[in-house]
Amino acid sequence: MGGAVSITLGSLLYPSMLGVQKVNSAPSRVVATPATGPLTEGDRDFVVQVRSAGLWEYPVGQAASKKGSTQAVRSAGEHLVDGDAALDAACRSVAGQLGITLPNQPSPQxxxxxxxxxxxxxxxxxxxxxxxxxxxxxxFLTTIAGVRTTTRNSLVRALADQANDTVLDHITAVEKTGLVDFGQVLVRETTSPGPPAQDLTPPPAVAGRPQVVLTPPANSTVSPSPTTG
Known part of the structure; x- marks a missing residue:
């Protein structure tokens, strides 16, 4: 499997609100008006959420592909690595085009x-x-659906489409292991209140530090996204 490599960070301003599940004070507030359509705080935070999700799940997929006890678990790990690498490439492309600086680490949670x-x-x-x-x-599926149905930015819309496909593939892959505890899943998805905002917010990237890149496996089966063109 491929590992994480680095490229140089650009000089983009880091968004002020980055909570993966954090409720913005004004998620519909327009923060930029690029040619691809108005960009809201909610759109901007979604791009960061996609990045943050891949940063924690990708190494977990690598681990599962190597130390999983069954072929189904190892196969699920391969799906995570392949999908997260492709989605990360699309996310970095969209962020660069929209002027959004991405985190290099996932949230504390x-x-x-x-x-x-x-x-x-x-x-x-x-x-x-x-x-x-x-x-x-x-x-995350709920978040994706909300962004996909409300965003007016075509790049964010395309990223949401790819995120939706990736997440559904990951859900299917882990369900095929036969090991999902759906009782625990329900508790985790419905527990309220959730963790404090600081646990859901990825730390800002340090200016001048290399940007972490999730590299695809040599046998990747995921087609490049049009957002990376």
Whole structure:
């Protein structure tokens, strides 16, 4: 599997609101008017959410593809790596065109998911990976649908389309393992209130530091997105 490589960050301004599930004070407020359509705070935050999701899930997929106890778990890991790498490329392209600076690390909550799974092995890892990925992707589907139906920016719309396809593929792949605990998934998706905002917000990228890139596997089966052209 491919690893994470780096390229140089541009001098883009980092958005002021980056919560993965954070409620903006004015999500419909227009912050820019590029040729591709008005860009709102909600649109901008969505691009960051896509980036943040891939930053934690990609290494989990790498781990699953190597230490999964069954072929179904290893196959699910390959789906995560392949899909997240392609979606990350589209996300970085869209962000560059819209002037959105992306984080280099996932949120503290997502870092916690990845750290816990990194320490696990065998059947415990298999089950926790499948359930955690299923729960987080299920939550993200709601966000994607909201953005897809409200955005007036064509680049954000295309990114939402690709994110939707990727998330559905990941959900299907982990469900095929037969290890998803749907009871836990329901609890995770409906628990309120959720974690504090600071746990859901990825830390800002440090200016001048290289940008993390999620590289696709050599045998990638995901076609390039039109947003990366």
């Amino acid at each position: 997502q870092q916690g998911f990845a750290s816990r799974l990194k320490a696990e092995h065998g059947k415990q890892f298999d089950a926790d990976m499948a359930t955690t990925v299923r729960a987080t992707n299920g939550q």
